[in-house]
Amino acid sequence: MEIAENAALVVVDVQKGFDEEEFWGPRNNPEADDNIASLIDAWQATGRPVVFVRHDSPKPGSPLRPGYEGNDFKEYVERRRGKGAGPELLLTKTVNSAFYGTPDLDAWLKASGISQFVVAGIQTNMCAETTARMGGNLGYEVVFALDATHTFDLVGPFGWRLAAEELARASAVSLHGGGFAKVLSTADVLAGVGR
Template sequence: MEIAENAALVVVDVQKGFEEAGFWGPRNNPGADENVAALIDVWQATGRPVVFVRHDSVKPDSPLRVGHAGNGFKEYVEARRGKGSGGELLVTKSVNSAFYGTPDLGAWLTEAGIGQLVLAGIQTNMCVETTARMGGNLGYDVVVALDATHTFDLVGPFGWRRTAEELAQATAVSLHGGGFARVVTTQDVVTAAK
C-alpha cells in the first residue's frame, strides 16, 4: 500500500460526547483512540495535512450538541491540534458526511491537490462510512483504518439488533467489497506512511 506524500488524514468526530456510555450503549474496539492518536502523530511527523471533523448536533438531547461539554474533541485530539507542519483544517458539520460541512472539504482538498484520504474516527458505520462512501463517489482514493474507528450497538427495523462489532464488520465489507475504500489496519497505514 502506498500513502501519498500529501494524503490527508481525516479524523472524524473524535468527541467527548461519545464517552457518555449511558446515551450510546455498548461499543466495540477499545483500542480505537490509541490508533487514532498514532495516525495523527505519524501525519504530523511526516508533514502531511490533517482534517479534524467535529459533529455539531442540532438535536437538543445529543451529547454532541453545541454548548455541551461533549461537543469538544477528546483531550488527546485537542492536545495534538495545531502541532503539524503539513496544514490543518477544522470542518464542522451537522450531518453524517464531512463533505457537507463548513468549510467545504472538497474545495479545500482540490485547492491543495489532495487525491488520497485516510479516515479514522467515530462512528464506524455512521459518519466514517458516509464520508468514505462519498469520498469514493467523488473520485478520491479512500483508505479506512478500521481499527482506528469504533461504533455502538444499534437497533433497526423489525426488532433487528446488531452489535457494534457486527456493524463495524458490515461497514468494512460494504466499503471494501463495494469499491468505495480500501479497509486496512492502523499498522498498515503507519508502515506505509513513514
C-alpha cells in the same frame, strides 16, 4: 499500500460526547483511541495534512450539541491540534458526511492537490463510513483505517439488533467489497506512511 506524501488524514468526530455510554450503549474496539492518536502523530511528524471534523448536533438532547462539553474534541485530539508541520483544517458539520460541512472539504482537498485521504474516527458505520463512501463517489482514493474507528450496538427495523463489532465488519465489507475504500489496519496505514 503506499500513502501519498500529501494524503490527508480525516479525523471524524472524536468528541467527548461519545464517551457517554448511557446514551450510546455498548461500543467495540477499545483500542480505537490509541490508533487514532498514532495516525495523527504520524501525519503531523511527516508534514501531511490533517482534517479535524466536529459534529455540531442540532438535536437538543444530543451529547454532541454545541455549548455542551460533549461537543469538545477528546483531550488527546485537542492536545494534538495545531502541532503538525503540515496543513490543518477544522471542519464542522451537522449531518453524517464531512463533505457536507463547513468549510467545503471537497474544495479544500482539490485546492490542495490532494487525491488520497485516510478516514479514522467515530462512528464506524455512521459518519466515518458516510464520509468514506462520498469520497469514493467523488473520485478520491479513500483508505479506511478500520481499527482506528469504533461504533455502538444499534437497533434497526423489525427489532433487529446488531452488536457494534457486527456493524463494524459490515461497514468494512461494504466499503471494501463495494469499491468505495480500501480497508486497512492502522499498522498497515502506518507502514505505508513510512515508505
